[in-house]
Each structure stands twice: as C-alpha cells, then as structure tokens.
Amino acid sequence: MEPKTRLAPLPERLRPKTLEEVVGQDHLTGPGKPLRRMLEVGRLQSLILWGPPGSGKTTLARLLAEGVGQEMLALSAVNAGVREIKEAVARAREVGGLVLFLDEIHRFNKSQQDALLPHVESGLLTLIGATTENPSFEVNPALRSRARVYVLRPLEPEEIRQLLERALQHPEGLLGVEAEPKALELLAQASMGDVRRALSALELAATLAGKITLESVKEGLGAGTLGLDKGGEHFYDLISALHKSVRGNHVDAALYYLARMLEGGVDPLYLARRLVRMAVEDIGLADPLALRLAVAAQQTYDFLGSPEGELALAELTIYLALAPKSNAVYVAWKKAQELARQHPDAPVPLHLRNAPTGLMKSLGYGKAYAYYHDDPEGSFAQAYLPEGLEGLTLYEATGEGWEERVRERLEALRRRFRKAKLGKD
Known part of the structure; x- marks a missing residue:
C-alpha cells in the first residue's frame, strides 16, 4: 500500500503568489509604497520586517526575492549560526549574490549579527530579517543601519474574514466546505490579527466537523479561547466592552473585562496594543502621559510576562479609564487623510x-x-x-x-x- 501524499497545511497552500494577493499591509504593498516600488524597479535592498506572528513576514520575503529574480536562502536564527552564514556566503559567491531570509533575527547574538555585516555591506547578501521584537533593542545598530526597518501590523478582523472566505473558495483550500457566518465572525475576531492561526483553526474546524460551525471553531481555536464564549458573548463583544468602558470612564467595568479576557486566554500583548490605541484615540492630548504609560505597560509585560506583567496592564486600564477624554487628534487625523x-x-x-x-x-x-x-x-x-x-x-x-x-x-x-x-x- 502506497503512503498517502502529505498535504501541506492550509496557510502554506494559500500563501499569496503575488503582491496583489497580500491582504492587510497596504502601507507597504499598495501603489507607490516601498515594497511595491522595489519590485517595480527590480532592485531589492536589505530590510527588516518587524511585526506580530502571522502578519505576512515570510510571505513578503518570498515575493520580494521572486519578484526581482534572485535566489533566496531561508534560515531561522533559532537553529542557525555562523557556520550557516558562511555556507550562505559561499553559495552567494557561486551565484553572484542571493537573498538571505533570516527568520527570528533577534535571536542572533552580537557576534552572529556581526558576521553578516561585511557581506550585507558589499551587497553579496541581500538580507531580509524577520522579527516579532523591536529591532531598536534586538538588532545591532551597525546591522540596522544597513537594513531599512518596515513595520507590519496585525490584520484587522475584516481582513482576516476576507482571507477565511478566500480559503472557502480556493481550489487548494476548503472549496465546498460549508461555513456559518457567525463562526467565521468569531474566528476573525479571536485569531487576534494572526492569519496563520486563523487559517489553521479553520482547517481544523473543518476536519473535526466536516463544516465550519461555532462549536468546531471553538475547538479549532483551542482551550485557551473557549472561556471567551462561555456566556454566549463573542470575543469582539468583550473587546468592545473594554474599549467602551475605558472611554466611558467606568474603571470597575474596564478592569472586569480586562480580567475576563486574560482569564479566557487572550494574548496579553494583543490587549496591550488595544490599550495603546485607546490612549491615542480616546484620550490624546487631553492627557499626553497616557500614551507614554501605555507604551511603558506594553514593554513591562513584554519584560515580565505573566502573571506579574498583567498588573501593568491593570494599572494602565485604571489610568486610561480615569483620564480626561478627547478624540480631537483622532478626528483631525481622519480629516487630514481625507484631504490628502x-x-x-x-x-x-x-x-x-x-x-x-x-x-x-x-x-x-x-x-x-x-x-x-x-x-x-x-x-x-x-x-x-x-x-x-x-x-x-x-x-x-x-x-x-x-x-x-x-x-x-x-x-x-x-x-x-x-x-x-x-x-x-
């Protein structure tokens, strides 16, 4: 009996083949934007892609290398070192230069990063680094000065929803599988901007039930997310309640919804990002310290982790709920965008x-x-x-x-x- 052909995971099968298929990073890939311009002129420069998991860093690296017709060698800093860099340099000399995609570049120590410098500077290696950590702290200044940093953002729920629907219509995806609209809505919200997580959960939900239902989506997302829906509320209801409680100056309600989401398994750094947004959208210059405290709370959690770091998020939530409120900056920015x-x-x-x-x-x-x-x-x-x-x-x-x-x-x-x-x- 011949073994079955192994099917690649859904996120890999649906990986975009062109820049037009990429969803969610228009500030980098849209008309006139930097990554698109690189492809249009056919010249790729060393760069670092900084963004959360599942935001498209690997996909963009592949598309850039293919778009300029260069060979790409992919390494992960988790298990690569100076020896692998030397091998990449040797290969680059053979073919006249190549693109080195280095995932988790922040895991390289100073000497490993220094080993890249002369070859990046000479142009023998075109470096594309990918990281979820702030390059200002995790990448050597010398290497950072030779590679432009581009920031990727987590995808919005409506963008995730668009990709889920694409998966249900794609011949290499889940074509023919039925899906409840509410199940897709929950999945788009609960994946917290991570495309890989959303598509993997979608595939598992289809495997478990043969169709996409609320129950199969909950199972596909895993136990950490189940607590968010025990009372029938969806993930986005709790996020909305937290935001509106902060905006409405209700300290106790804001703390309750924050605790409920943390207990339900929501990524604390996702909540930190949402709290930072509240500081700029609903408080703004009514209290300029709010944004500074929000960024400090995010960094504190990143440094301490759970459970200690959660106290910084609680402190921030209380501060934001107590702060005077103004959306004047938000309104002005919307007007400026429309005028532009x-x-x-x-x-x-x-x-x-x-x-x-x-x-x-x-x-x-x-x-x-x-x-x-x-x-x-x-x-x-x-x-x-x-x-x-x-x-x-x-x-x-x-x-x-x-x-x-x-x-x-x-x-x-x-x-x-x-x-x-x-x-x-």
Missing part, C-alpha cells in the same frame, strides 16, 4: 521647498523663506498650505484636561496667523 486623498498633488509653496542644487535655487525653491527663530513675524505671514487650501482647520482642541492649555495655545497661534495675513494683505 482629495488633493494628492497640491503643490508645496516654493518658499517651503528644499533647494539643494543651484537649478532649484534659480527656480525659486526656498526663496524668501522666513526662518522662525530669525523672523517670527515673517514666519507667521508666509503661507504653509498649498494654494487653495489656505485657512483650512483640521485640529480643534477640546477643553478636556491638558488639552485646555493646548486650545489656548492653538487659538493664540491662529490669531497671530490671521493678524499677519491681514497685515500682509
């Missing part, structure tokens, strides 16, 4: 442009620019926004907390701009 989409080509005023060459100077670049420290009044009299957008107001500070001081400063500055413009006219 409506006026993507509005010319920068000539006096604000840099003039590094004689030709640019002769064209008026930088001419009559009023340097604030030398000419404050002239600085207020000159235009900053493109023609046609003058007088635009995006940010409006509230009277909450520290933002009351911001509002006073903002109003005083805008009065000076109006007065200087009237004097100029």
Whole structure:
C-alpha cells in the first residue's frame, strides 16, 4: 500500500503568489509604497520586517526575492549560526549574490549579527530579517543601519474574514466546505490579527466537523479561547466592552473585562496594543502621559510576562479609564487623510521647498523663506498650505484636561496667523 501524499497545511497552500494577493499591509504593498516600488524597479535592498506572528513576514520575503529574480536562502536564527552564514556566503559567491531570509533575527547574538555585516555591506547578501521584537533593542545598530526597518501590523478582523472566505473558495483550500457566518465572525475576531492561526483553526474546524460551525471553531481555536464564549458573548463583544468602558470612564467595568479576557486566554500583548490605541484615540492630548504609560505597560509585560506583567496592564486600564477624554487628534487625523486623498498633488509653496542644487535655487525653491527663530513675524505671514487650501482647520482642541492649555495655545497661534495675513494683505 502506497503512503498517502502529505498535504501541506492550509496557510502554506494559500500563501499569496503575488503582491496583489497580500491582504492587510497596504502601507507597504499598495501603489507607490516601498515594497511595491522595489519590485517595480527590480532592485531589492536589505530590510527588516518587524511585526506580530502571522502578519505576512515570510510571505513578503518570498515575493520580494521572486519578484526581482534572485535566489533566496531561508534560515531561522533559532537553529542557525555562523557556520550557516558562511555556507550562505559561499553559495552567494557561486551565484553572484542571493537573498538571505533570516527568520527570528533577534535571536542572533552580537557576534552572529556581526558576521553578516561585511557581506550585507558589499551587497553579496541581500538580507531580509524577520522579527516579532523591536529591532531598536534586538538588532545591532551597525546591522540596522544597513537594513531599512518596515513595520507590519496585525490584520484587522475584516481582513482576516476576507482571507477565511478566500480559503472557502480556493481550489487548494476548503472549496465546498460549508461555513456559518457567525463562526467565521468569531474566528476573525479571536485569531487576534494572526492569519496563520486563523487559517489553521479553520482547517481544523473543518476536519473535526466536516463544516465550519461555532462549536468546531471553538475547538479549532483551542482551550485557551473557549472561556471567551462561555456566556454566549463573542470575543469582539468583550473587546468592545473594554474599549467602551475605558472611554466611558467606568474603571470597575474596564478592569472586569480586562480580567475576563486574560482569564479566557487572550494574548496579553494583543490587549496591550488595544490599550495603546485607546490612549491615542480616546484620550490624546487631553492627557499626553497616557500614551507614554501605555507604551511603558506594553514593554513591562513584554519584560515580565505573566502573571506579574498583567498588573501593568491593570494599572494602565485604571489610568486610561480615569483620564480626561478627547478624540480631537483622532478626528483631525481622519480629516487630514481625507484631504490628502482629495488633493494628492497640491503643490508645496516654493518658499517651503528644499533647494539643494543651484537649478532649484534659480527656480525659486526656498526663496524668501522666513526662518522662525530669525523672523517670527515673517514666519507667521508666509503661507504653509498649498494654494487653495489656505485657512483650512483640521485640529480643534477640546477643553478636556491638558488639552485646555493646548486650545489656548492653538487659538493664540491662529490669531497671530490671521493678524499677519491681514497685515500682509
């Protein structure tokens, strides 16, 4: 009897073949964005992809190497060392250069990272490092200076949902398998931005029940997630309740939902990311210390782990719930994004442009620019926004907390701009 052909796991079978199939990293792969530009010009530079598990680091590395027609050698820093680097260098010399994909690059010690330096600098090796840890702390400055860092973000639930539905329609996926919409919704939320986890759980759910149901999804996700749905609430209900309790200044409710999710097996670092978002979205400049404390709490948990580090998340939750609230920064940013989409080509005023060459100077670049420290009044009299957008107001500070001081400063500055413009006219 011949052995059955081993079927690759679903995440591997559905790994994107082109950049267009990649979901969730538009800030890197969209039109005009850095990774797409590299493929368009056919030239790959050394880089480090920093992002959470299942965000697409390995997929992007493969697509970049294939897109520029270079051979790629993949190593994991978990079990590779200087010997493997020497072998990669020897192979690169044979073929005239190659892409070295080094997963978990943060696990390489200083001497191992130093062994890469001369070959990355010479261009013999084009390094693509992947890490879930902050490269500022885990990658040597010398190596970091030779590789641009690109940050990948965890996928949003709607992006995960899109990939789950693709898996159910793909001939190499789970074509023909029935799925309950609520089951896909739970899976999209409970996978916490990790595509690999979502697709693996989807495949296991289909294997266990022959179709995708709420119960099979819970089994596919594993015991750590089951506690989130004991009372019938879905994962996203608890996240929503935590966020709205913090926004609504209800300290006790916020602590309860935080504890409930931690007890249910939610990744504490995922909760830390959500709390950081609350600090910038719902508090902003009403209390600038909120963001600093949020980042400190995330780093504290990362350093201590569970259960000690969970106390830092509890402290942060209490602080955020007590803090004055303002979404003025959030609203202003949304307006700025919309304005940028409506006026993507509005010319920068000539006096604000840099003039590094004689030709640019002769064209008026930088001419009559009023340097604030030398000419404050002239600085207020000159235009900053493109023609046609003058007088635009995006940010409006509230009277909450520290933002009351911001509002006073903002109003005083805008009065000076109006007065200087009237004097100029």
